[in-house]
Every structure is written in C-alpha cells, then in structure tokens.
Amino acid sequence: MNTSLTPFSEPAELLDQTMLSLHELARHCRTSPQWVIEHVQTGIIGYDNDGSTAAISHEQWRFSSQSLVRARRIAQLEHSFEADPQLAAMTADLIEEVQWLRRKLLHLQR
Numbered sequence: 001m002n003t004s005l006t007p008f009s010e011p012a013e014l015l016d017q018t019m020l021s022l023h024e025l026a027r028h029c030r031t032s033p034q035w036v037i038e039h040v041q042t043g044i045i046g047y048d049n050d051g052s053t054a055a056i057s058h059e060q061w062r063f064s065s066q067s068l069v070r071a072r073r074i075a076q077l078e079h080s081f082e083a084d085p086q087l088a089a090m091t092a093d094l095i096e097e098v099q100w101l102r103r104k105l106l107h108l109q110r
Helices: 022-029 033-041 065-081 085-109
Strands: none
Touching (some): 022 033, 065 085
C-alpha cells in the first residue's frame, strides 16, 4: 500500500507521466476527437505544447494526466446533467479549487 497518498490525492497524481494524443484522450473520455478539438479551441481543456508558441496541428497535441482528469470530469458533467460546456468547465474549476484548498489545509495541519 502506498502511504504517500492522502485522502485528497487527485486521480491525476496516481497516473504516470505518459502524454496522450488527441485520439487517446477522446477514447478515454468516451467522446469524439471533434469534442476534444472544440473544447481545446474554446479554452475549456488545455494541451501541453512543450513551451512552444508555434501553432501545431491537432495530431501533435499531447495531453497530460491532469488534462485527462479534467476532460473526463467535463464530459461526465455534460453527459449526466446535459450541462453547457462552459457550465461544466466552471464546475470542474470549482471542484479543482476545492481539491487544492483541501491539500493546502492538510499541508498546513502537518
């Protein structure tokens, strides 16, 4: 058993650092690649461009485990509650903020 995990560990912390392609992210989120593209283009989901400012094609996008967790959460909110993408993203932002605050509180209590 891994004792370094806390009750507030994020799912992304449990994943390795493998980067996912557009199609892999879509598959893991049970969505279409077009859904991912639309959400990236509107700024709801981010991708890792290795610090480059050059424009790259959709096929070159790579997504971190944190992006996977966020995308899955947003896809689930949109599907389960028929939520507007912006509302689902705001809800995901709030969930992420609560998780960050819990980690901060746990750190301060130590």
